[in-house]
Amino acid sequence: MDSKAQEQNWIFVAASAGTRRQSKIRHCLALAILSACTCFVLITKYYDNWQEGLFGAAPQNLDQFQKCSIKNFLDTGLPFLDSASPLPVAEFVERRNQLAEALVADGIDAFLVEPGYTFQYYANISQKDWEVWEPEERPFLMVVQPQSSAQGEISAATTFLAPSFEVERAKLLGMPFEEALAFVPWEEHWNPYETLMEAWHSNSLAGMSGQQGRAPKIMVDEEMRDFIQRGLGENGFDVIGLGGEVERVKQTKSVREIEIVRAVNTGTVEAVRAMRECMYPGLTENQVMNVLDNTLRAAGMEPFFDIVLFDEDASNPHGGTDGSKVLEAETFVLIDVGAHLYGYSSDICRTFFPPFFPKPSSPSEYAALSVDIREKLSVWDTVLEAQNQSMEFLKAGNSAASVDIAARKVITDAGYGEAFTHRVGHGIGIKAHESPYLNKGNLEVILRAGMTFTSEPGIYLVDKFGVRHEDILLVKDDGEPEVLSGIRAKGPWEP
Known part of the structure; x- marks a missing residue:
């Protein structure tokens, strides 16, 4: 075959290969567009339902967001405040x-x-x-x-x-x-x-x-x-x-102290839940923080710290970013917040999806979730189980270390041991962080009835997301600790 014929043959082969590559690219693009459209339809349908009354009128701006959050909070009737009063x-x-x-x-x-x-x-x-x-x-x-x-x-x-x-x-x-x-x-x-x-x-x-x-x-x-x-x-x-x-x-807390700790921590959890129902796409971390702070103030509680982190920002447990990250449908939101009431502190944390991201209602819908979303769900469940196990050991007579060790074992067994980077909890009362401290080295401190603690295990995956659950618990004379922060989180859609 002469050189001219060879050249023409190579041109034909290259053109054929290019056509096949283009065909594959078009096929992949078509699938991607179809998948994106499906997700868009699902989210849009869910968002439309939200606007039509499933969660009430969806806020369209910050002023509406603030009003919605405060209204939701006050509409609870604030029953958690009933048993708390200033100390005599x-x-x-x-x-x-x-x-x-x-x-x-x-x-x-x-x-x-x-x-x-x-x-x-x-x-x-x-x-x-x-x-x-x-x-x-x-x-x-x-x-x-x-x-x-x-x-x-x-x-x-x-x-x-x-x-x-x-x-x-x-x-x-x-x-x-x-x-x-x-x-x-x-x-x-x-x-x-x-x-x-x-x-x-x-x-x-x-x-x-x-x-x-x-x-x-x-x-x-x-x-x-x-x-x-x-x-x-x-x-x-x-x-x-x-x-x-x-x-x-x-x-060791008195009965009056316990009731104030219960009120301020339950109220803080309820404020987060009230605010979550009003969240809409495009909000920044700082905007969510400001609205939550004002929601707490509506019930007479004064916020003294508020950490709002989206996705990879939450891989650093206490943040450190500038608060400008924007909320999207699949964002994992981590909020760690504390307020004061009658001189006592709350310190709670919840991790959740925004209300406009639909919760799967069937096995097929769950299977259609992306790998990233399924990983978030798996980590969320692991952290909850770690908190469950910590509560099993938060009993009078046990060491402070045993509580941390129990939670840490769950997370380590799940393959995330190095991603649990802090102690499992600390005492709480007048200060948000009081002794005793629940870390695996605190073997000498023995828990007593009347002590109040946080349990806040977490998993932090750098450049991806972070998950932490935090509740307030009272050590009892016998049996399981009493939860002083109301109802614990049930899932990423029910924080």
């Missing part, structure tokens, strides 16, 4: 007396705390209540000491170390005491810690008699700033960190 003075008196008994049990002379969460627990004053502008350099300390009656009953004697010019302002705070407040004032040119020691040795502090001859042993917590601890230590106090029975006082 007697509750704070009882706490301080329990603290005094714990100090005796631990061999501690006094407990010192500056404004913050622990101060709020014992005297209802937060850091911002005392210093609106910023934590300042002048120490204002609450000193709680045990005192014994003639009958041997132990109670708390409380004194405040305060700058002289701030004593009258401190009296105006309305702290929950039945007796008149006692102060050790210090002038600006004095050493406040030396002033406290002089008051100690002069027996002008109610609980200090009989303590001469040795350094007073005082306990502080993690909120006490370093310069104050050093000042106390340099002026004769034996300073030790929080622990023992003293730490356990705040860990």
